[in-house]
Structures are given as C-alpha cells and as structure tokens.
Amino acid sequence: MLKDRFRALFGAPEDVGEGLVGAAPRVRVREVFRRFWPDTRPIRPWLWLSLVLLIVGPGLDTVAIWMFKIIIDDVLTPRNFGLLFVIAGAYLVITVLMGVVGFADHYLGDWMGERFAMDLRTRLFAHLQTLSVGFFERRQLGDVLARLTGDIAAIETVVLSGVTAILSNGFKIVFFTGALFFLRWELAAVSLVAIPLFWLLARRFARLIKQASREARRRSGSITAVAEESLGNIALVQAYNRQHAETERFRRENVGSFRAEMASTRLRALFVPLVDLLEVAGVLVVIGLGTWELTKNDISLGGLLVFLVYLGQLYSPVRAFGQLSNSMFTAAASAERVIEVLDEHPTVTTPARPRRLGRAHGVIAFHAVGFRYPGSTRDALHELSFTAAPGQTLALAGPTGAGKSTISKLLLRFYDPQAGAITLDGIDLRELDPWQLRANMALLMQETLVLDGTVRDNILWGRPEATEAELIAAATAADAHEFIQALPEGYDTRVGQRGRLLSGGQRQRLAIARAMIRNAPVLLLDEPTTGLDAVSSQRILGPLRRLMAGRTTIVVSHDLLTVREATQILYLEAGQATERGTHDELLTHNGSYAHMYRVHQRQAVPSVVSGSEPA
Numbered sequence: 001m002l003k004d005r006f007r008a009l010f011g012a013p014e015d016v017g018e019g020l021v022g023a024a025p026r027v028r029v030r031e032v033f034r035r036f037w038p039d040t041r042p043i044r045p046w047l048w049l050s051l052v053l054l055i056v057g058p059g060l061d062t063v064a065i066w067m068f069k070i071i072i073d074d075v076l077t078p079r080n081f082g083l084l085f086v087i088a089g090a091y092l093v094i095t096v097l098m099g100v101v102g103f104a105d106h107y108l109g110d111w112m113g114e115r116f117a118m119d120l121r122t123r124l125f126a127h128l129q130t131l132s133v134g135f136f137e138r139r140q141l142g143d144v145l146a147r148l149t150g151d152i153a154a155i156e157t158v159v160l161s162g163v164t165a166i167l168s169n170g171f172k173i174v175f176f177t178g179a180l181f182f183l184r185w186e187l188a189a190v191s192l193v194a195i196p197l198f199w200l201l202a203r204r205f206a207r208l209i210k211q212a213s214r215e216a217r218r219r220s221g222s223i224t225a226v227a228e229e230s231l232g233n234i235a236l237v238q239a240y241n242r243q244h245a246e247t248e249r250f251r252r253e254n255v256g257s258f259r260a261e262m263a264s265t266r267l268r269a270l271f272v273p274l275v276d277l278l279e280v281a282g283v284l285v286v287i288g289l290g291t292w293e294l295t296k297n298d299i300s301l302g303g304l305l306v307f308l309v310y311l312g313q314l315y316s317p318v319r320a321f322g323q324l325s326n327s328m329f330t331a332a333a334s335a336e337r338v339i340e341v342l343d344e345h346p347t348v349t350t351p352a353r354p355r356r357l358g359r360a361h362g363v364i365a366f367h368a369v370g371f372r373y374p375g376s377t378r379d380a381l382h383e384l385s386f387t388a389a390p391g392q393t394l395a396l397a398g399p400t401g402a403g404k405s406t407i408s409k410l411l412l413r414f415y416d417p418q419a420g421a422i423t424l425d426g427i428d429l430r431e432l433d434p435w436q437l438r439a440n441m442a443l444l445m446q447e448t449l450v451l452d453g454t455v456r457d458n459i460l461w462g463r464p465e466a467t468e469a470e471l472i473a474a475a476t477a478a479d480a481h482e483f484i485q486a487l488p489e490g491y492d493t494r495v496g497q498r499g500r501l502l503s504g505g506q507r508q509r510l511a512i513a514r515a516m517i518r519n520a521p522v523l524l525l526d527e528p529t530t531g532l533d534a535v536s537s538q539r540i541l542g543p544l545r546r547l548m549a550g551r552t553t554i555v556v557s558h559d560l561l562t563v564r565e566a567t568q569i570l571y572l573e574a575g576q577a578t579e580r581g582t583h584d585e586l587l588t589h590n591g592s593y594a595h596m597y598r599v600h601q602r603q604a605v606p607s608v609v610s611g612s613e614p615a
Helices: 002-010 029-076 081-130 133-138 141-183 185-191 194-232 234-239 243-295 301-342 404-411 434-438 455-460 468-477 481-486 504-518 534-548 583-589 592-603
Strands: 364-371 381-388 393-397 419-424 441-444 522-526 552-556 568-573 576-581
Touching (some): 081 141, 081 301, 141 194, 234 243, 381 393, 381 419, 381 552, 381 576, 393 404, 468 534, 504 534, 568 592, 576 592
Parallel strands (some): 393 568, 441 522
16 A cells, blocks of 8 residues: 555656566564664774763753853843853853864764674675575676675664664753753743654655665666676677667666655655744744743743744754654665575585595595476486596586586585485585585686686685695696796786686686696586687696596586596486496497587597597
C-alpha cells in the first residue's frame, strides 16, 4: 500500500526496468544500529569526550542568548551603561569558548566518523575475501564495489553522525526548554504544542523517503556494475561497435537513479515549507500572547525578546530531528545492502579440527565425485573417479562444458562436491584447512592473471618470503629473466592493469615464474596456451616442462593436440569420464577422443608436454 502511494504521488523508479541489481532485504533502523554499534568499540573513549562537548556547546549557547536579556533589561531600558563593558567582556569570553568547543566538536566528530567508516570498510573487504568464488560468479562486481564505498559511508550516518546529532539536538531542546519555562512557563507550554506536529509530519515523510532512497541506492549499484563491466571490456565493446548500446544501457540505469533521487528530492522539498509553516504559526501565537502579557507587566521586554530567540532556537533542533529521521531512513537503505553482503557465508569452510598436512606428497584421487553448481539443474560432474601421482601428468580433454575446469575448482576447494570424495595423500579435502591445501598447489590459468604492480610483486605473489636469488632463479627457469632485464626498470617495472604493458607470452612466462617460485607439489594447468600464437606457445613449452617435472600435474585442455603425451588422458562428456588411457590407446579405441583428435589435426599446435609435432 505504501509503495502504491509512493508510485501514485511521486512516480515509480521501477518504470524504467528492474536494473541489474536486485533489492536487498529490508532492515529496520534499530537493527542497523544494533548490527554496527560494535564497530565503534575502538573509538568509544573519544565518544565520552564528544558527549561532554555536546553538553557544553548548548549550555554556552543558552548563556550567550541570556546575555541579551541582561543588556535589554539592565542596560538599555534603564540606560545604565556602567554594566555594558562587563557584559561585553563576558560575551567575548563566551564567544571564544563557543569557538573552541565548536572546533573540537567538529574535528572530533569528523575524525570518529572517518575512522569508523575506514574500519567498517576494511571489515567488509576482509569478509569479501573469505566468501567462496561462487559468490563473485553470481554478483556484479560493480555493485559489490558500490557497497564497499558509498553504502559504507551512509552507515556512519546511522551509527555515529545520527547519534551525535540526536544527542546534540536533545541537549539543545533540554537547555532551551528549561530557559523558556524559567522565563514564563505559561508561554512555554503554549509554544510546545507544535512539537508533536513536527514529529508526526517527520515520520509520515520518512517512510516515503526511505522507499525512494532504497531504490536510489539499488540503482547506484547498477550504474557502477554497468560502468565496470563495459569499461573493463572496452576493447570488445569497440571491436563490435557496441558503444551506443552500452551508452544506452548506462543511460537507462541512470534514468532509474534520477527518478528515484527526484522522488526523494520532491519529498524533502515539500517537508521543509510544511515545517516552516508550523514554526511560523507557533511563533505568531507566542508573539500574540507575549505582547498581551507584556502590557500587563507579567514579562519584561528583554524577557519576551529572548523568549522568542529561545523559541526559534528550540524549533531548530526539533526540525532537525525531523530531517534527521529522514536521513536515518535514507542511510538505512544503504545499510541494508551492506548487511546483505555481511550475512553471506562461504560455502566452503575450515573444519573445526582440520587435519595437518604440511608439504604434501601429491597423490590426487577422485572417488565417485558428483557436483552440481548452485542454481543449476544438471550435474557438472557425475561419479567421476581417477588418480594422479607425483611425476605423472593427467590430461583432461573433452568438449566445452564437459566439466574440465570444474575439476580444478574442486581441487582448490572453491567448491565442495555433493557426492563422493576428493583426497590428497589419502586425506579428504573437506578435512583440510583451505589455506593449507592451496599452499600445496600452483595454478596456471587460461586467463593469465597479472596484477597492477611491478614484475617483482607479481612473481613474489607465489611465495612472498622468497629471496632475491630464488626470485631470479624462478624467472630464469620460466625463460623470463632475459625479457625482464630488458624492461626499463627491470624487476621493478610496473606491468599495468592486468599486465597490459606486457605481451601475452610475457604475461604467461611471468605466471610460470610465479608458479615456479611457489614450488608446490601439485600443479594445475588450465588451458595454458590458449590465446597465444604458435611462436609464443612454442616459447613457453620449455619452462612448462621444467615446472611440471616431478610434480603431480593436471592439464585441462579442450585442444587434444596439447595433451597427447600425458601419462593418462581422461575424455569427459557431460561430467563423466567416457574414455581413459594414453593417447595411443584412445586412438586405437577409435571413440570420441579419436574422432575429435582427427578434427583437430588440421590445426595442430606444439604439445605442452613434449613439444613434438602431431603424428
């Protein structure tokens, strides 16, 4: 019903489509506060100092206003100017104190807010690092980044800035209300009638504003997601002349955000004049009654004027309470998106008492493994069994979608199988700490992952504690030392985002050096020559052979010509091993492997394992 009213009065942001990002589960403001208040623990000692400043500030304001009553009633009306210099000196001292307190309060408030946001952002980032790969495969990266930045900043409004504003305005109301009742309680009682109206109006608007803010934050995630995806693949966009289509997609998400923001703006803009109207009505009533009491000498001129000043100062924090309510609901819409991520749990967890592994020998075994991706209706692997031992190379061949890369993901425990078991040296991987398991594996992926840092940084990712000699030895074994030395700053040369300042072959050799320096007993090669030309493919064969020597190697490839010299070949179809054996055995069998091999002969490339030409 509330949503229908919102759509009818202010237009529906959903009219331009649902966007890339779904809405987060709704959360009440008090739940937001409960969830994130523990994050204030490091700054709580400073919160007490802030509380003192919040009390002192309104107190000084109250005293400063009272000084005007003394000037009017004790100096100007009786024309007793002897007190003027004393009052002026006192007012100067109060003004200086107000400046000092105001500066300390403002600086401390900003410091606490930024520190809170920094710690919470770091906590969310650390939590994202623990989530399973499947989470990132289901999510738009741009939306995750939006939650990590803008949405985190909004939470500070609820937990710190909002609480500080509530206390500050609360103390102002207490001091100014006390002064009003001290001056003339009858007038004070009449003037406070408008305050409940302020509150009711604020609550009415806050609910509608939260609806608009929730949609605006969702659209913000969609905008970032579209921008990240499009700009991250700008070469593809331009190659296929999709610039206009991507711009239209970006515009469509912006239109949704624009409509949501404008709906919120219309509500806020309407709220302010309604509050002003209530405030003016209250002041006019007080002026009328105050003037009548002034004629009866029940209140002095200075008392009436200062009463009106206090009343104006009182309405200001009351109005701020209403606006703060709107801001809190707006911030809560962002907090919902952060809570949604924090409530995500990794699908792969460390057992309560993990088995100790140390450096593994390297015997890999699949025992009737079955696996299905979350949300999928078919098995990616079905009752798959095989064994690979140190010094052996197991090649996984088959058409796209057969389950080859899934095996690598299961070995790294990005996922756990739903049926069967995978063991390393006879230990079920689910009994191992994923950190310790992955320390025994080196991965060379189809997409060569190189980070925006120096050559040295990228190689040392394999083993950060490695020495300079080990670094150079790994680069030399990967046939990378020569080209690295030719770079402008050698090992300290930055490689650019995703290594774009290097050629494909250079990036691959850098990745091989990273795997070399890791010196893990198990090696996973996922399409290691994909995307390389014949010369570059030939160039990395030597480093690959050195990397594979003595290790348990699993090669994932859809190109049969790159795996024919493996110790054992598994041919996968629809997640099942339909054929297994050596290259010659499978050709003799004359099944699917032999058929696919004959198709690929026309496009022969050097073998990863032997480098020999196709038969």
